[in-house]
Amino acid sequence: MTALEPTTRTDATTALAADLARVVGGEVRFDAAHRAMWSADASNYRKVPIGVVRPRDAADVEATLAVCREHGVPVLPRGAGTSIAGQAVNTAVVLDFTRHMNRVLELDPDARTARVEPGVICDQLRDAAAPHGLTFGPDPSTHNRCTIGGMIGNNACGSHSVAWGKTVDNTVGLEVLTYRGERLDTSSPTGDIPRKLAALHERIGPRVAETFPDLTRRVSGYNLDQLGGDLAKAMVGSEGTLAVTTAATMRLVESPPARALAVLGFESAYVAADNVMVVREHSPLTIEGMDAGLIAALRAQNPVETMSRALPPGGGWLYVETGGVDRAEARAEAERIAKAMRPYGLTEAVIEDDPGRMKALWRIREDGAGILTRSPDGGEAWPGWEDAAVPPERFGSYLREFDRVLERHGRRGVYYGHFGDGCLHVRIDFDLVTEPGIANFRAFMEDAADAVVAHGGSLSGEHGDGRARSELLPRMYPPDIIAAFEEFKGVFDPDDRMNPGCIVRSARMDEDLRIFVGMPTMPDDPQLAFTHDRGSFTRATRRCLGVGKCVTSHGGVMCPSYRATGDERHSTRGRARLLFEMAGGEVITGGWRDDDVAEALDLCLSCKGCKTDCPVGVDMAAYKTEFLANRYKHRLRPASHYSMGALPRWMRIVGKLPASAITGLNALARVSFLAGLAKRVGGIAPERGIPEIARETYTTAARTRALAEGPRSPGTRGRVLLWPDTFTDHFDPSVAADAVAVLESLGYTVELPPRTVCCGLTWTSTGQVSTARRVLRRSLRTIEPWVTAGVPVIGLEPSCTAALRTDAEELLPDEPLVKTLDVRTFAEVLAEHVDELRDRSAGARRALVQLHCHQHADLGSDADRTVMAALGIDAEVLDSGCCGLAGNFGFEKGHYEVSMAAAERVLLPAVRAADPDVAVLADGFSCRTQLRQAGTREPVHLARMAAEALGLRGGGHSTE
CATH class of the missing domain: 3.40.462.10 (FAD-linked oxidases, C-terminal domain)
Structure with a gap:
């Protein structure tokens, strides 16, 4: 029987999937989304697989091979999919070892060996060996996500090969299953395979010695030079074309302390x-x-x-x-x-x-x-x-x-x-x-x-x-x-069913080129500017090359949803591939209305972590905005888009109410029945509390005070314009009061816009791009006199500051005011006065610091670290990733579990474990809200800590 063509043999493919599902304990995925996500690796090539199987154990592997033999279909064993030569894509049943079969089975520090399953990640093995003063020598740049099985397949090396060699030099034994179901343990090989290989070596060995280049980094071709001595080493680098590895014994080396x-x-x-x-x-x-x-x-x-x-x-x-x-x-x-x-x-x-x-x-x-x-x-x-x-x-x-x-x-x-x-x-x-x-x-x-x-x-x-x-x-x-x-x-593999087309009887190197065979079929007229991709959304979807940094378990911000679910479709890479295939229209056929793509993007937090952490600069937050803008064009939107997506509009209305009315609203929000009803109407997660609204905004209080006190003397260091964002002004006005007190004490004249301004962030993140443009353009016109005069605009909320600094160009690429806007963070202003801060600071204090994701992506944190040091703050900046709330994400119905899973990875345990006198510094309103609703201590903004360190009273406007 010939191999199935999944796009044309739907009945046969359905039968194959059903047969696999009956005998395999792991997942069997033949849906369009999984076939799209596994159609590429980190190379130039694209081959849509027949389906994906995630075996739980060797018995699942054996059962999968038996069914595939019966149906005559090829098999491709695959690790993390970071292969750059295209050996990890094929029209085959993909055996994905990243979800299961990822245990370190034995570790013998005396023998300096470890027996592992093929899905074990390189760093996982290194971490297991570290307590014994050992490590696994090969360490490709993908060491925090590549699997040992994949390293064996590619004969991976890494930066320490001059000391410890390639994977072949560190492989002791392999346990494999062939396509025909033969078991082979290279530590005690028996049967026809070793006999035939011995005969091949005897015949070809002298020619191999004559013709193979003499260098340590020869990886091309099969390791026929190893046939005479070590069968396991002969199989390393075979790219899944010989058999499926079910376990491997690897050599460990001493690691310098x-x-x-x-x-x-x-x-x-x-x-x-x-x-x-x-x-x-x-x-x-x-x-x-x-x-x-x-x-x-x-x-x-x-x-x-x-x-x-x-x-x-x-x-x-x-x-x-x-x-x-x-x-x-x-x-x-x-x-x-x-x-x-x-x-x-x-x-x-x-x-x-x-x-x-x-x-x-x-x-x-x-x-x-x-x-x-x-x-x-x-x-x-x-x-x-x-x-x-x-x-x-x-x-x-x-x-x-x-x-x-x-x-x-x-x-x-x-x-x-x-x-x-x-x-x-x-x-x-x-x-x-x-x-x-x-x-x-x-x-x-x-x-x-x-x-x-x-x-x-x-x-x-x-x-x-x-x-x-x-x-x-x-x-x-x-x-x-x-x-x-x-x-x-x-x-x-006499049937040529193991990853055919690689090494021998090869495919042409100019066939199956991903961007050529996957050319977009849908119009490319995006809502956002995509200035870094020459105005093309489909060009942006080509950014992801599959290097897979987003499918790591820790470090950095990217990708919080993947770390919560472990599902490829919730990784930056998985989403990018779905969008690429959506543009092509062959596998993902629903265009902007495709439910598979919508489901994958639903758990994207729009944290922007990928924008900086991804080496290719994939900006999934922007891609999600573009998708939502087109999906809901002229259509009814989810309730949360009308509630939280338009939050600044609602707060502008609320801000006109008297303080007593706001107190009443806060009281009603604490009544469970009424709060539950409001959350159901607004598409808000029932587990979430509704944040209390300030009885008086900072801008109202400041203008009232200005009328009462009259004009102030101008500062000695010039004018700055405070950007009173919705979150600070309506929920945490004391942050603005503290910031103004600090800035004025440094000699600045702090001014406010004459009317409400907004960066449009909530509309942008929910894909309401047209409204976001109008809001932002109106706000820029409001502050135009300051912009044209070169007055710096100071942001206190990281997400809004980042929106002004980077998102504004995507919304209004032709707006001159965007190009001349001088946006600075509070810390960036203070960093210009470190000597004065150091001299005036009242003393040392310790703090745990949660960086806002948008600050990580668009603003940087060097200025914050400089200012904290000058103020005497002993700061531990957590490598905690996203707090999990991420603006409207954590409030939306259906997102609570992922939101809290992200917070529980590092942030919340670190805060609970901190000494009582350690402050928790979080400049982002989302971060502070997540901490408050998780029942931890009250978090503070850098403005509060600066005001306290300098002995200033910030005003402390109450929300009661």
């Missing part, structure tokens, strides 16, 4: 590459390299990023990591290497041994694969020729030749990589949307292959061959070796 990092600056990447052999003589743990183009791309993509300023001057850098029994020894070794490199073109070196700063520096290098996919003007760059490797002593020569190949084909590329092993990573501005562009892509790939072979190298030095390079293997290996590869696969 302390590490240091020497960042060596050179005039260019060429000079850095020329001198890696000198560094290798000192036996460091790592020798990584970067080009200046990566740093330029980083700064363009993330303007609030500051860590790259710590790099030494130069046009190319080497990251050299050293180890020691303590930080002093590790640092001394790093300094010794830096000193030794002075005669070899070193411009300057930075030595770092602080773990936090080292981690931040490493993030620059690790995010390279995503950073380089977009140029500052929205230009696109792609993998393909991604990780070729040559002997490191020839690396500088190869780098120069590679640039000549780029120039010959009219292409540009920015690179980084494992310079110490002669392995180069690069993203290239291929044109993959036109036929001439694809022809150019093919011609370049062929010439690049010839160049690396001429330098004694391997087409792949880390990521494997897949669909990108398998077709090129005959340029690297002679015909008899290619024939031996086919025979090797045939021993395990």
Whole structure:
């Protein structure tokens, strides 16, 4: 029976799904959404799978293979889907090991081995080994989400390969199931497979020794060089084309107790590459390299990023990591290497041994694969020729030749990589949307292959061959070796049903290119400007390349809904793929009205964490706004869009009521029956309390006071305009009072707009773009005299401040006032007076700090940290991610559980565990509301802590 074509053989596909569901204990997903999400990996390629199976154990794997044999369909085992060569996509039944089969089964510190299931994440294994002073050596940049099974499939390496080698060097044994159901344990192999492999080795072994390139980073082709000694090692790097791994025994290595990092600056990447052999003589743990183009791309993509300023001057850098029994020894070794490199073109070196700063520096290098996919003007760059490797002593020569190949084909590329092993990573501005562009892509790939072979190298030095390079293997290996590869696969998989098209009998490298075969069919006339994607929503949906940083379990802000549910469709990557397929219309066919897409986006918190945390700069909050704007165009909206989406309008009405009436409203909101009715009408989660409204807004109180007191003397430091956002003005007016007291004490004249102003955020987040534009334009006209006079606008609510600084351009790209608007945070103003703050501060205080997500994404927090230090605040900034409330999200019906799960990850446990005298600082109204409703201590704004530290009375307008 031939393989099923899922788009045409619906009856057969339905029967296959039903048969699998009867025998598999794990999930069986053949719906359009899952097939869309698993249609791509981190490569250029797209192949829609037949369906997705998530086995719970080896018995599920065996049952899946049996059913697939009966139906004659291919199988593709897959890990985190971060493969860059295209080996993790196929028209097959995908075995997804990320949800289950992810346990460390045994760990033997004496033998330095660990037996694991294939879904174990690299960092999970490293964490398990760490208490024993051990680690798992290979560590790709995706180490916090890639699986051991995937690493075995790709023969992954990572930055420490100069010390600990590739995955093949760290694999002890494999337990596998073949497509025909044969069990094989490489520790005691029996049966036909070992016998046939022994015969193959005896016949082909001498030719393998003659023809395989002599370098540590040879990953292309099968490991026939291992056949004579180690069957497990021979199977590593087979890309799921031989069998399914159900368990693996991996080697562990000693991990130095302390590490240091020497960042060596050179005039260019060429000079850095020329001198890696000198560094290798000192036996460091790592020798990584970067080009200046990566740093330029980083700064363009993330303007609030500051860590790259710590790099030494130069046009190319080497990251050299050293180890020691303590930080002093590790640092001394790093300094010794830096000193030794002075005669070899070193411009300057930075030595770092602080773990936090080292981690931040490493993030620059690790995010390279995503950073380089977009140029500052929205230009696109792609993998393909991604990780070729040559002997490191020839690396500088190869780098120069590679640039000549780029120039010959009219292409540009920015690179980084494992310079110490002669392995180069690069993203290239291929044109993959036109036929001439694809022809150019093919011609370049062929010439690049010839160049690396001429330098004694391997087409792949880390990521494997897949669909990108398998077709090129005959340029690297002679015909008899290619024939031996086919025979090797045939021993395990005579039916050619394990991930067909990779390594042998390959697919063409210019077929199934994702953006060409998935060209959009729907109109591209977005509501938002998408200025960073040249005004194109469909171009924005191409941003996600599947690097998968959003499917990590901790660190940063992205992606809180995925961390709460563990479901791919609630990750930034899953949502981006659904939107991409929606634009194409083949698998996701409902366009803007598609319920699968709506369901996936429903749990997006619009926290904007992905905007900064995603190396590619995917902005799912903007994509959700665009989707909602089109989905509900001329249609009835959810109740929450009319209640919370129009909150500023309702509060403007409430603000006109007398204080006694507001007191009555607050009292009614505490009556369970009436509150329940109001929440049902407004689409609000029944578990949520309705926040109390201030009896008097700050703006009303300030204007009343101004009338009574008359004009004040102008400040000595000029004018500032306070932006009285809805949340501060109507719910926490004391924040504004404290901020004004602090600013005036520093010599500023603080002014207020003459009328109500609003950034339009609540309308934007609910997709009411037209209304958001009108509201924002009207507000800008209100403050136009201040904007044209160059008066800074000071924001107190991070989400509103970020909306003015970044979202305004998306709503009103042609509005001159947007371009001249000078928006600053409260902390940014105070950071200009650190000496005065330090002199006036009353004393030390401790605080836990919850950064607002929009501040993390659009504003940065350097100024806040500077100000807190000047005020004597001993601040612990939590790596807690989103608080979970996220504006209207946590209030909407159906979102409460996810909202609280996000808060319970880090934030709420940290607050509960803190000493009573530790303040909880949260500038965001959402963050403070989440903390209040969770029953923790009363959170405070930086303005309150500054006022207290400076001995000022902030006014403290009551909400009672």
